[in-house]
Amino acid sequence: MNEHTGKLRTKRCVVLRFLKFPPNQNKTSEEILHHLQNIVDFGKHVMKQFFGENYVHHGEIIQLPLDFVRQLCLKIQPERPESRCDKDMDTLSGYAMCLPNLTRLQTYRFVEHRPILCIEIKPKCGFIPFSSHVSQEIKHKVCRYCMHQHLKVANGKWKRPSKYCPLDLFSGNKQRMHFALKSLLQEAQNNLKIFKNGELIYGCKDDQDCVSDWNELAHQLKPFFFPSNGLVSGPHCTRTIIKELIHVITMTLLSSTDACRAGDMKTVPISQGRSYCEASAFNKELVRNGKHKLESSGLPRGCLLYKALQAQMLDMLDIEGLYPLYSRVEQYLEEFPEERSTLQIDGPYNEAFYEKLLDLSTEDDGTVAFALTKVQQYRIAMTAKDCSIMIALSPCLQDECSEQRPVVLTSKSRFTFSVSVLDLDLKPYDSIPHQYKLDGKIVNYYLKNVQAKDDPVMSSLFKENEDCTLVLHKV
Numbered sequence: 171m172n173e174h175t176g177k178l179r180t181k182r183c184v185v186l187r188f189l190k191f192p193p194n195q196n197k198t199s200e201e202i203l204h205h206l207q208n209i210v211d212f213g214k215h216v217m218k219q220f221f222g223e224n225y226v227h228h229g230e231i232i233q234l235p236l237d238f239v240r241q242l243c244l245k246i247q248p249e250r251p252e253s254r255c256d257k258d259m260d261t262l263s264g265y266a267m268c269l270p271n272l273t274r275l276q277t278y279r280f281v282e283h284r285p286i287l288c289i290e291i292k293p294k295c296g297f298i299p300f301s302s303h304v305s306q307e308i309k310h311k312v313c314r315y316c317m318h319q320h321l322k323v324a325n326g327k328w329k330r331p332s333k334y335c336p337l338d339l340f341s342g343n344k345q346r347m348h349f350a351l352k353s354l355l356q357e358a359q360n361n362l363k364i365f366k367n368g369e370l371i372y373g374c375k376d377d378q379d380c381v382s383d384w385n386e387l388a389h390q391l392k393p394f395f396f397p398s399n400g401l402v403s404g405p406h407c408t409r410t411i412i413k414e415l416i417h418v419i420t421m422t423l424l425s426s427t428d429a430c431r432a433g434d435m436k437t438v439p440i441s442q443g444r445s446y447c448e449a450s451a452f453n454k455e456l457v458r459n460g461k462h463k464l465e466s467s468g469l470p471r472g473c474l475l476y477k478a479l480q481a482q483m484l485d486m487l488d489i490e491g492l493y494p495l496y497s498r499v500e501q502y503l504e505e506f507p508e509e510r511s512t513l514q515i516d517g518p519y520n521e522a523f524y525e526k527l528l529d530l531s532t533e534d535d536g537t538v539a540f541a542l543t544k545v546q547q548y549r550i551a552m553t554a555k556d557c558s559i560m561i562a563l564s565p566c567l568q569d570e571c572s573e574q575r576p577v578v579l580t581s582k583s584r585f586t587f588s589v590s591v592l593d594l595d596l597k598p599y600d601s602i603p604h605q606y607k608l609d610g611k612i613v614n615y616y617l618k619n620v621q622a623k624d625d626p627v628m629s630s631l632f633k634e635n636e637d638c639t640l641v642l643h644k645v
């Protein structure tokens with residue numbers, strides 16, 4: 171306690187976020203400050219509107235002593251995964267963003283000494299494009315994540331494909347959600363991380379180092395789920411704890427932390443698009459068992475998954491419909507480069523920017539204004555497709571849980587929790603051509619290497635080709 175002011179000195183636990191750039195890309199301190207201000211404004215004026223006040227923590231800009239920043243950089247450098255070292259942390263400006271530590275409960279402002287479990291999920295795109303601009307039928311059947319898996323494995327980004335399908339997680343159907351979460355626990359890739367008291371205990375530290383030992387995970391989680399009884403260890407214990415974990419994640423993901431209650435079940439209006447992906451292992455299993463209809467219970471309106479999906483669906487035209495509109499804007503900018511700032515391509519991300527995003531019409535009147543609105547909506551959608559969800563859980567006793575604090579129950583324990591969203595930096599305008607090319611690569615790879623083998627007709631053609639090659643070799 172401070173004798174003079176009477177203020178209680180409580181330690182805040184914060185996260186510092188610095189900008190990073192490719193080496194030799196020198197930026198002035200003013201440019202860095204401007205960039206950071208854009209990130210904060212975008213969170214504050216745009217993403218809070220889409221995701222809701224409670225889920226987004228936009229942070230604030232702070233200035234730090236340069237000596238401290240340099241020492242910090244030296245300290246963290248050995249911890250950075252090699253694959254991320256193509257960029258250097260900015261140590262020259264002294265500016266950084268100060269954010270709450272989202273691995274901790276957001277209902278408490280200050281450091282608590284109670285145990286905290288945190289689950290980070292990067293759910294990726296939860297819908298199948300419904301746009302008439304899509305040129306390949308497969309895009310209306312198989313989701314981008316499932317198609318992309320094959321290219322990622324072929325490129326060596328991951329060793330094995332994951333059975334996770336975002337459409338199962340976003341379905342709102344508990345069975346499908348359980349399957350999706352179990353699949354994430356089997357192959358975490360960069361879609362799942364678990365922290366205990368702020369330390370990573372499960373998931374990938376870097377691309378090479380993936381831990382997926384369920385026995386070890388269950389051992390770490392046992393005090394949270396079975397605090398008092400001595401649940402015997404072994405496969406049964408592991409299974410029970412993993413099941414409880416999946417249950418807790420599902421319930422928190424379906425919760426609406428505005429109202430602290432999962433009421434008001436209304437489905438996301440995906441009127442044209444299909445609500446399941448043909449490549450999902452859950453779907454395939456159903457088809458194998460003679461069932462052909464996948465349940466999609468719909469997400470409660472207030473939950474974070476629902477909000478994320480709504481923002482993702484601002485991509486109404488698909489990259490194939492969007493790319494010509496991007497070219498229209500580009501052509502205009504080539505003629506009038508000075509218009510780039512008036513059009514707010516790189517900010518400022520203020521009220522006016524947000525207001526323009528609300529025009530959902532898809533009737534192209536041939537104007538640059540229409541093209542620009544669609545481009546900006548697409549950038550928001552891309553951001554929402556790449557964001558992460560943080561669920562922080564802390565055990566609580568029955569008498570500690572009040573109306574204001576959301577609570578989730580398991581068979582032997584209860585948790586207060588908070589749900590937040592992170593990594594909400596607006597995707598750059600200039601990344602659109604890359605998105606267009608990548609989309610083509612993903613689809614072509616899938617058609618050539620996966621669908622051709624799955625499809626019985628194509629498969630026999632494929633086999634014939636292989637036979638043919640053998641014959642030729644013999645000759």
Ligand SMILES: O=P(O)(O)O[C@@H]1[C@@H](OP(=O)(O)O)[C@H](OP(=O)(O)O)[C@H](O)[C@H](OP(=O)(O)O)[C@H]1OP(=O)(O)O
Pocket residue numbers: 360552555556597601608
């Ligand atoms: O294109 P995707 O779907 O592969 O997403 C990229 C992510 O790969 P993922 O598929 O999640 O393994 C990718 O994740 P990693 O860095 O590979 O973990 C990035 O998030 C990338 O965003 P940015 O270009 O760094 O702003 C992401 O790029 P954007 O497409 O969101 O720009």
Ligand SMILES: Nc1ncnc2c1ncn2[C@@H]1O[C@H](COP(=O)(O)OP(=O)(O)OP(=O)(O)O)[C@@H](O)[C@H]1O
Pocket residue numbers: 185254269270271272273290363558592593
């Ligand atoms: N506020 C936060 N609280 C706790 N952990 C955080 C917070 N912000 C980020 N992290 C952790 O750091 C990781 C990287 O964050 P983020 O993706 O925002 O960084 P980035 O600057 O975009 O870096 P990269 O380009 O490597 O993705 C997150 O996946 C999360 O595990």
